[in-house]
Amino acid sequence: MSLETLTLVLATDRGPGLDPLTRHRAKAAVPFAGKFRIIDFTLANCLHSDLRQVLVLTQYKSHSLHKHLRDGWSIYNPELREYVTPVSPQMAEGQSWYTDPFDAVRQNRYLIERSRAKRVLILQGDLIYRMDYAEMIRAHVDQRVEVTLAIREGSPADSPGRVAVSLDEAGRVVQAFDPASTGDPARTNLLTMGVYLFDKERLLAELDRPAEVSPEHQVLSAPAITSLSASGGVFGYRFGGARGRVTPDRYWCDPVTIDAYFGATMALLDPRAPLDLYQEDWDIHTYQGQDPPARTVPGASGTEGIFVNSMLADGTLISGGGVNHSVLFPRVRIRDGAIVEEAVLFDGVQVGEGAHLRRCILDKGVLVPAGVQIGLDPATDRARYEVTDGGVVVIPRGFAF
Structure with a gap:
């Protein structure tokens, strides 16, 4: 599986809602939980899911993030075609930076084309959660679909900017919409969570379509998902199921504001914290300096x-x-x-x-x-x-x- 899936981690968001913490670093590089960077959670998910070909697309104030990737994530063996490689805008077909998340993927089409992988997993590197992507990939193959979206139950209030979807009995996406349009911020919906799996050829076909600006915090807009589902083969994979090697705490957080970030941090100190940092077979890897004990x-x-x-x-x-x-x-x-x-x-x-x-x-x-x-x-x-x-x-x- 490790060589059949190419992983693109998007770390392009400048994180304006986290200012001033993002004045000197990208959102994905913001420290979290006493020793980690936010991106460590996504990369640890890749590591434990046996995904060993990872491209990290970077843009704004990327020096801190590049340094962290060098110091903390140079753990793969290039002799086995394994890597975690940062990719800043190459401007191979123009002079613009990444204009939105999907454009970041589009501008790196050549990296997708030359990969021998059968599938492309696209992840947002500025979210906090633990997930076994291997199980999602297995479900994607078993369902014989071309596109799979990871989805979770949530509301516009706790998942700002996410797209809501509805599924048929077989678990295929039949509709996508803005959950804020319901007028009820507490209403529970099935929401996208920044994890998108494509068959490689289907993704390349989508990259050939006329450009459509994607939302600031995600890869695919509601109309784009609806269009994909209309042409068939879009499956909704429910997050936090019984399958997979990670404990199903079902925790997912997009710290889009300082208050959200602070609340997520303080929640780690609860007697029963919502995010399990202590699962022995699912450690969160990071860079650690040679410091004495506290x-x-x-x-x-x-x-x-x-x-x-x-x-x-x-x-x-x-x-x-x-x-x-x-x-x-x-x-x-x-x-x-x-x-x-x-x-x-x-x-x-x-x-x-x-x-x-x-x-x-x-x-x-x-x-x-x-x-x-x-x-x-x-x-x-x-x-x-x-x-x-x-x-x-x-x-x-x-x-x-």
Whole structure:
């Protein structure tokens, strides 16, 4: 199977809803869950699904993502025709960058044509979920269809921008529509989830059709799916079934806003987290630096360093400070008397003595001076910092206090 399926991972979204976290990186490269990048979840799915020919299509602010792919995903053997290769816009047939997700596929047609694969799996690399693609491929072959869409139950409220589909009794797609058109944001529909499987020749035929702009966050629009289904052979594969080697937690998240990202992160600290990071045979691969173990030590005042219900990555040192219900990435430092509550601190953040942080996200390398308070006074926060509609304070990289 590994040589019969070519995988295209789209990492082209600039992620405007995640600004300022995407000022220096693509959405797919945004850190998540204390040690990973968002794209690691899609690539880990490929790894465990025995998909070893992976092209990652990149565009906006791609340096951080390219570096991460080099450092964390150079694990395949090219002698066995295995690879994870980033592909920026080649402009082989024009001078434009990728204009939309489907155009990114179209501009790399030559890579599809020269592949010996029988099928092409197209994935969005900026979503968070775990899935055994091998089972979807088997279902695609068993159903003898040309196109398969992974679908899940959801609503416009929790899956913004997704396309809804209806299926016949055989599981084939008969209609696609914008779920927001129903006027009920809580209505449950079968929604696309950023996983598209094509027979190679069918995909090439679709690339020959007149260009149609696809939605910002997905490959195929509702009219495009309806057109595909009208010509036959489009199957809806239900996500989270009993088949497959991954535990069916049925978790899927598109963090299109800071509030969605923050909520997904805090949910990882629930007693029964919705996303299972601890399945032993489905680890999420990533790059890890050579850092010492995380540790708590007393501060100069003699106060013990403590943490409660939090994630601490390697290299983190809590020296007399207190951390509660927070996620700390590698090499974070919490100084004597500092308090961190409901916070997400990226690599290398340092929190000075006596500082108090609550309900905030601090980007990589932010240095918080002693005594500074963040997230305690809404009026002061909005005057000094960037605050989301949900009240989450975001301190961007390089911020000067």
